[in-house]
Amino acid sequence: MSGRFKFIGTGNARTVPVWGCHCRACERARQESRHQRGACSAVLEVDGFRVLIDAGQSDLCQRYLPADIDAILLTHYHMDHVMGLFHLRWGKNCEIPVYGPDDAQGCDDLFKHPGVLAFQPPMQAFETRSIGPIEVTALPLNHSKPTIGYSFLCPAQSTKVDGARRIAYLTDTLGLPTDTHDYLITHRPDIMALDCSHPPRPDPQNHNDLGLALKIIEAIQPPQAFLTHIGHELDNYFIEHPALPANVRLAEDGLELDLSHHAD
Amino acid sequence: MSGRFKFIGTGNARTVPVWGCHCRACERARQESRHQRGACSAVLEVDGFRVLIDAGQSDLCQRYLPADIDAILLTHYHMDHVMGLFHLRWGKNCEIPVYGPDDAQGCDDLFKHPGVLAFQPPMQAFETRSIGPIEVTALPLNHSKPTIGYSFLCPAQSTKVDGARRIAYLTDTLGLPTDTHDYLITHRPDIMALDCSHPPRPDPQNHNDLGLALKIIEAIQPPQAFLTHIGHELDNYFIEHPALPANVRLAEDGLELDLSHHAD
Numbered sequence: 001m002s003g004r005f006k007f008i009g010t011g012n013a014r015t016v017p018v019w020g021c022h023c024r025a026c027e028r029a030r031q032e033s034r035h036q037r038g039a040c041s042a043v044l045e046v047d048g049f050r051v052l053i054d055a056g057q058s059d060l061c062q063r064y065l066p067a068d069i070d071a072i073l074l075t076h077y078h079m080d081h082v083m084g085l086f087h088l089r090w091g092k093n094c095e096i097p098v099y100g101p102d103d104a105q106g107c108d109d110l111f112k113h114p115g116v117l118a119f120q121p122p123m124q125a126f127e128t129r130s131i132g133p134i135e136v137t138a139l140p141l142n143h144s145k146p147t148i149g150y151s152f153l154c155p156a157q158s159t160k161v162d163g164a165r166r167i168a169y170l171t172d173t174l175g176l177p178t179d180t181h182d183y184l185i186t187h188r189p190d191i192m193a194l195d196c197s198h199p200p201r202p203d204p205q206n207h208n209d210l211g212l213a214l215k216i217i218e219a220i221q222p223p224q225a226f227l228t229h230i231g232h233e234l235d236n237y238f239i240e241h242p243a244l245p246a247n248v249r250l251a252e253d254g255l256e257l258d259l260s261h262h263a264d
Numbered sequence: 265m266s267g268r269f270k271f272i273g274t275g276n277a278r279t280v281p282v283w284g285c286h287c288r289a290c291e292r293a294r295q296e297s298r299h300q301r302g303a304c305s306a307v308l309e310v311d312g313f314r315v316l317i318d319a320g321q322s323d324l325c326q327r328y329l330p331a332d333i334d335a336i337l338l339t340h341y342h343m344d345h346v347m348g349l350f351h352l353r354w355g356k357n358c359e360i361p362v363y364g365p366d367d368a369q370g371c372d373d374l375f376k377h378p379g380v381l382a383f384q385p386p387m388q389a390f391e392t393r394s395i396g397p398i399e400v401t402a403l404p405l406n407h408s409k410p411t412i413g414y415s416f417l418c419p420a421q422s423t424k425v426d427g428a429r430r431i432a433y434l435t436d437t438l439g440l441p442t443d444t445h446d447y448l449i450t451h452r453p454d455i456m457a458l459d460c461s462h463p464p465r466p467d468p469q470n471h472n473d474l475g476l477a478l479k480i481i482e483a484i485q486p487p488q489a490f491l492t493h494i495g496h497e498l499d500n501y502f503i504e505h506p507a508l509p510a511n512v513r514l515a516e517d518g519l520e521l522d523l524s525h526h527a528d
Contacts (some may be wrong), residue, residue, distance in 0.1 A: 019355035020330040020380075058322030058347070066284040079350045079372055083322070086343045091283035108343055108372045116284075 003046040003154050003259035005167055005191065009057060010251040011037025012197045012207070012231040013080040025235035038253055039080045040171055040229045042193065046154050046259070049132035053150065053169055060084035066094030066116075071131050074100035075171060076147035077107040089115030099123055099131065101138070103146040123148055126183065137187075139180045141173035141195075144206050149173065149180065151187060154259055165259045168222070171195035171229045174206055176216055184220045191257060192220065196227035199237035210234065217248055226251040267310040267418050267523035269431055269455065273321060274515040275301030276461045276471070276495040277344040289499035302517055303344045304435055304493045306457065310418050310523070313396035317414065317433055324348035330358030335395050336381075338364035339435060340411035341371040353379030363387055363395065365402070367410040387412055390447065401451075403444045405437035405459075408470050413437065413444065415451060418523055429523050432486070435459035435493045438470055440480055448484045455521060456484065460491035463501035474498065481512055490515040 009015075016037035017026035029035040039056025052072045056079075057063065069088075075081055077100065088096070089110070095118050102122035111119065123129070123138035125148075130136075135153040149170035168189035170176070176184070184192075194216060197207035204212055207229065217225045227234075228251040238250060273279075280301035281290035293299040303320025316336045320343075321327065333352075339345055341364065352360070353374070359382050366386035375383065387393070387402035389412075394400075399417040413434035432453035434440070440448070448456075458480060461471035468476055471493065481489045491498075492515040502514060 014354040015325075015351070019325040019352060020358050021356040061279075061283040083347065083350060086347060087279070088283060090278040092285040094284050 001047060001155055001165075001260065003044070003165065004256055005259055006043045006045075006256040007193070007226070007228065007251045007253060008041045008043055008052075009038030010228045010230055010253050010255075011040060012229050013039075013078070014231055015039065016230070016232045016235055018232050021232060023232055023236055024239055025232045028239075029232075029235075034252065034254075035235070036253060037230055037235075039083065041081070042169060044134065044152060044154075044167065046133050049134070051131065051134065054081040055084040055088070056080045056082065057084045058087065061087045061091070066091055066096070069096055072096060072098045072117075073131070073136065073150055074098065075141070075149065075169070076101055076143060076145045077103050077105070077110070078145055078172070079107060081172075082107045082110065085110060085117060089113065089117050091116045097131075099129070099136070101146040101148045126179070137183075139168070139170065139183060140177050141170060141180065142175055142177055143172045147172055151183070151189065166190050167259075168192045168194075172197075172207055174204060174208060175212055181216075181219065188220060189222045190224065192217070192222040192225045193228050193251060194225060195229045196234065197229050197231050199234050210237070214245065214248070217245070221247075223247060224257075225249070226255075265311060265419055265429075265524065267308070267429065268520055269523055270307045270309075270520040271457070271490070271492065271515045271517060272305045272307055272316075273302030274304060274492045274494055274517050274519075276304065276493050277342070278495060279303065280494070280496045280499055282496050285496060287496055287500055288503055289496045292503075293496075293499075298516065298518075299499070300517060301494055301499075303347065305345070306433060308398065308416060308418075308431065310397050313398070315395065315398065318345040319348040319352070320344045320346065321348045322351065325351045325355070330355055330360070330380075333360055336360055336362045337395070337400065337414055338362065339405070339413065339433070340365055340407060340409045341367050341369065341374070342409055342436070343371060345436075346371045346374065349374060349381060353377065353381050355380045361395075363393070363400070365410040365412045390443070401447075403432070403434065403447060404441050405434060405444065406439055406441060407436045411436055415447070415453065430454050431523075432456045432458075436461075436471055438468060438472060439476055445480075445483065452484060453486045454488065456481070456486040456489045457492050457515060458489060459493045460498065461493050461495050463498050474501070478509065478512070481509070485511075487511060488521075489513070490519075 041054040139149040196213035305318040460477035
């Protein structure tokens, strides 16, 4: 199996830098582009099959040719996760299957004018589908719009179980529903990307703050956890308090993880 | 008076090149960026006061600082005319007045979460407001969502009437409502930008084809008319049939018109 998981964007809806903001994190991002955070999205590529996870980047038509995208998986239909679809849909000579949560409303007129986007029947809670070579399971999340995370089971090159790679992508969410939490305990991901929008807050709303995110990671104990959907306040917090548990990192736009199974 | 009118984008919702399209116009646009057409929008600047007309460009946060935009005027709430607002709204340290048609629905959750966008009471048919130094009149158009064009009266430097400049921006529309047509006859624009999305068609829908656009221009007789909201089929048509009346031009992304009043 050859594969890679890449964070395309790791910001919240405000992105980093925030327009017109002169805080330390935003000024740093203007000066050093590696600190910028675009719309939260990722790409998973397994044996040449490429899946976009969310589509909030507005330049997808420039990043990809139609043949480059085999499927799109949406966590939910908030604008910062689907904006790029409003360009893609008017493409020609392609048809792209799009998977997402059960949300009859969707976003604006996407369902009315899908263009080349072939919206598939919504993913039901804990349903597993084979999408190309990947087994994808939908995990309910807690958010202000119907939202699912995804557990990806990438195939091993051989029957060797160690070769399989399980990745969980969990944003946007405030905590985790109990069933999703239990699923992740019994199907522990090797790599987990988790909503962590804000620094510690007394009363987090709609998104994890750092306290909630670390608590989830501590319970599930993935070997590698990445915080994503990051707002500028969290970047400022980490400028002052850079310490994190050994298995936890801040995701970065463009960060790529090699999933390839290398024969011994 | 110093002023300029600039076409930021001159494409229809599909833009040029269309994603995945290999027609002559789309291939030409890939090879020569001056033939590309982004989301239909413009900027009018008078004595340092800058008005965006529509906001479909998704990179407005990169193009402008908050202080660069004094007001935004929307023709309607279709995604290709408002997409950039979903980024701008999360800005800081600013408040931008936004004017538009009477459309309670708007686009997605823009009205629910306006952020720094200060939506003004909707412009009513033929209402005139002073927006900065510009007198703006709303002209009803024929489209699948409530849509208004704008007639702009820019101030003369002195009392000399010749110094005033009238500009009409009329997209998206299929033909013109009779009252709007009559208004434009009695308030003839010096410069007119007009929806012309398609080459001649037997039964144009929702947008002007070339036949309708030229008929409108012939009736109103502006000294300068620019066709905008152009689709790739129209670009292909003009590769084969480049002739246009002397007062008519195809708009181009980045085309700038000097409105300054120069003393004799």
